[in-house]
Amino acid sequence: MSCSDTGRTPRVQRPDCVKVENYPPVPLCELCAQCRSIFENQPVFSRVSPHDDSYRSAVCGHHQTEDVLREAASACVICQLLLESFTAMTIHDAQGEHRVSLADGLCCWVRLSSSADIALTFFATSVGKWEASSPSALIRLDPVSWSISELDEQMPAEALISRTTGSHRSLELAKHWLQKCEQHSVCRHPVPGSDSVPGRRILIWKDDRKLKARVCWKPPIATKYATLSHRWGRVPAVRLLLSNARELFEEIPIPRLEQVFQDAISVTWELGLRYLWIDTLCIFQDSPWDWTAQSRNMGAIYMNAACNIAAASPSSGGLFSTRDPFLHFSPHLFLDWNDIDLCQTGKPEPLRGFYTLRDSAGWSANVTKAGLNQRGWVSQERELSPCILTFTPRQVYWRCGELHACESFPNGIPGTETYHITYTTRSFRDLLKENAPPDEVVRFWYGFVSRYSATVLTQKRDRIPAAFGMAQALSGLMPENVFLAGLWESHLAESLLWRTRELDDPGRVTVLADFQLPSWSWASLDCRVVCDAHKIWGDSRLVATVVEDGVTMLSEDDTEHSPFVLCNRLRITGQLSGLTDTLSRATNADGIHPFKLHPDIPDPTVLASQFANLPEQPVLAQHDKIQVRKISRQTLLLPILVFDHFNTVMGLLVNPLEAGGQVFSRAGTFEVSLPDKSEPRHVFRLLSGTGGELESEEKVETEKVFHLL
Structure with missing residues (x-):
């Protein structure tokens, strides 16, 4: 119940009061004078709305130009986060798509809930009146206790000020996360039919306090191992070749390795693991046959690993990055607001303690959008690995089936950010x-x-x-x-x-x-x-039947093409109608029709004319794989699915490959919806060109059998 309903002052829920003598020293972040003023000047809060249990301060100014913001960002953690956030933003308006203008600087306000959740919202002054849809950057303040792990309480104070992602604290924290993950039933759930492990792995050991490594042929199956995900740059100086296999099976010259490989060996050792799998050192790089055989097993290699080490930094660098701990890592500040009177009852309460700044877009910016994760092979590596340890320039991130964490929040990233990590897409481990x-x-x-x-x-x-x-x-x-x-x-x-x-x-x-x-x-x-x-299969029904008709697996010796691709011909039973005739029937006096066409190869000139001027195209040869994908006056409509609830039909655009119309190539998809009072059979009548009432809405004409290549 809100305070306005009871007339009583709510008890402001304070964070755990951090006493320096009871906690390790907490380094405070660097802030510019403009950002410090947000916390030093006592804000006055007013309720957002009668139905909202949160309160907001008045809008206050921030840096007045983008140049000033850029200058401040070199020594202020908040300004740096703001500059990165707004630089990456684009808006769509009457002028098209463009960057958010910071020419007039920024404004901000503070939002506070009755449970003492604090958030800062920044928006461009050029926007004018702020609305929910306005581009903005959100920075949250979380109790500092959330950013201190049980390991931190056992470490000397100097170890907490971590100036590199390869520091003792960073690697001990990574080992701690892995040990926790090994106890998670979700993360270690067996995968049916995936008991294979890589036939070659890198064995790591120490000799005279120096790390040594060699490629191991058929290591013990039960031994745990790590994998490495990295971006390919120039050809590595050391890689597994038929000519140097004997040498690498004896010992890998670690100092000659790419820096990211050297760092991965160190991290594997610090995690307590003794085996590591790296593609360039475990697959013969000059043997197409070996690449084919090993790549077939790639999914199982990552699924059965103890941990995946991911290098989010550019390919030319290593895993580890130096950083300013007061600017990039675990930014803490001390908040001391003595007179917080949310309900304006004259009975203020203090809000005092250490807080940690949290960039709500941090995971997205540093992990999801990292260059590494834009690479195709990495998609399945990330999805199949039971856990991922990602090294970014800012800090180390962890993801497994039960924990999403980083150095700033070692016990778990709090708040809404985890929603975007966990709940927007289901994971393989969820299945x-x-x-x-x-x-x-x-x-x-x-x-x-x-x-x-x-x-x-x-x-x-x-x-x-x-x-x-x-x-x-x-x-x-x-x-x-x-x-x-x-x-x-x-x-x-x-x-x-x-x-x-x-x-x-x-x-x-x-x-x-x-x-x-x-x-x-x-x-x-x-x-x-x-x-x-x-997404809507459950509310649909098929109006065409599709079966495979002629499956040929490419030869394993065919290294010019993928050995996994099935060359298939589909046999389809369904109804075909001409695209141009159908559009002509469906177009009203204003030149508008209810069809949404999605050609596989968009033609801007055709799109601009709303498909009114489709080009003539003769029957094409099958081998001309580019021309056969373009829509033309010969293109036909093939309904596939009916959604009764939405009165919608979805289907394929197909092009004939031979006279007589028995063999076709796909050219795109279409969707057509009629008004709510219509029925799906009216859509079929539109497609077929028939008139009057239909006895069967599924069959407006004789179905045809044809092939799709």
Whole structure:
């Protein structure tokens, strides 16, 4: 019950009062005079609304220009966070997409809940009146006790001021997280059908207090090992080759290794592990046969590891970064507000104690958006590993099935930030924990594909192989299902409805014409795709049948292409209608039609004309894999799914590959919705061009059998 309802002053919930004599010394962060004034000047709070149990101060000014903010950011942790946040922001308005202007500086206010949750909201002065949709940066203040681990209380004071991510505290904390994770049932849940381990690993030992290492052939199966995720840069000076295998099996020259490899060996040792797997040192780099064999096992390698070490820094650097501990790491401040009278009853209470600043976008900026995690192969590495230790320039982050933490918050990252880490997407370990049914597993796969397709691959032929480990892991949860060129046989028809996300940038869509990938596979295009039809499968029904018809696995000796890609031809039974005729019937006097068309290869000129001027195109040869993906006057509509509740039909755009219309190539997808009072059968009548009432809404004309390549 709120204080306005009772007339009583609420008891302000204070954080744990930190007494310096009872806690290790807490380094206070560096703040500029402008930011210090926010905490030194006593704010006056007023209630946000009668129904809101929070209070807000008046808007106050901050730095008046971007230049002043930039200058202050070199010595102020808050200004640095603000500059990074606003520099990364873009807004969409009448002028198009552009950066948020900081020419007139920033404003801010303080928000305080009756439970003493404190947040600072900063917004650009140029925005004028702030609204919920206005671009803003949020910085929270958490009780300092949240940022002190049980390990900190046992360390000498000087160890807490950590000037590098490779410090004693950082590595001890990492070992502590791993030991906790090994007790988590979720993290160590066995994965069906994934008991294989890498045949080669790096053995690490100490000799005369120096770390030594060698490539170990067929180490003991039961031994625990770490894996390394890193960005490929220049060709490493030392890598496993047929010519130097004997040397590396004897001993690896650690000083000659890339710095990130040297650091990974050190971290593995500090974690208490004695084996490490690094791709360039455990796979023969000059043997396509070995790459094929090992990459098939990539998913299991990461799934069965004790820990994945991730290097989020650029490829030229190592794992460890130096930092200003008072600017970059665990920024603490002391708050001393003596007269906080939230309900204005004349009975103020003090709010006093040490707090830790938390950037609400910290995980996203330092981990999710790190260059490493934009690489294609890393997607499945992160998803399948039971736990990930990520080294960023700012600090070390930890993620496992039960804990998301960092050096600033070693006991767990508090507040809403963990929502974006944990709950926006389900994890592979969630599927294991819940013993998820096949429908849920397939939904998870297409969510993964939507994220994975936005990443970058150096070798475009790896489009399927770089995700195949994930597919292998999921096949263990649904052993009766068949993986067909990136799609699952159990949901084949609805899975065809993926679409590109590049309508605003058609130049980013590339047809991978050099590889044996069918047009109906999302992997046949090098671009971002979205597979969201799976979100509403439960409220849909199929109006076409799709089965595989002719499956050929590429030879294992064919190293020019992926050995995982299934070259498939689909046999479809459904109804076809002409695109141009249908659009003509559906367009009203104002030139508007209810169709949403998503061509695989967007054509800006066609899009601008609302598909009114589609080009003529002759029947095309199958081998011309680029032209066959473009929509034209020969393009046809193929309904796949009906959503009765939404009165919507979704389907494919297809192009004929031969006269007679028996063989087709995919050209995109479409969606059509009619007003609420209409019925799905009216959509089918629109597609077929028939009039009058229909006896069967599923069959407006004789279904045809054809093939999709």
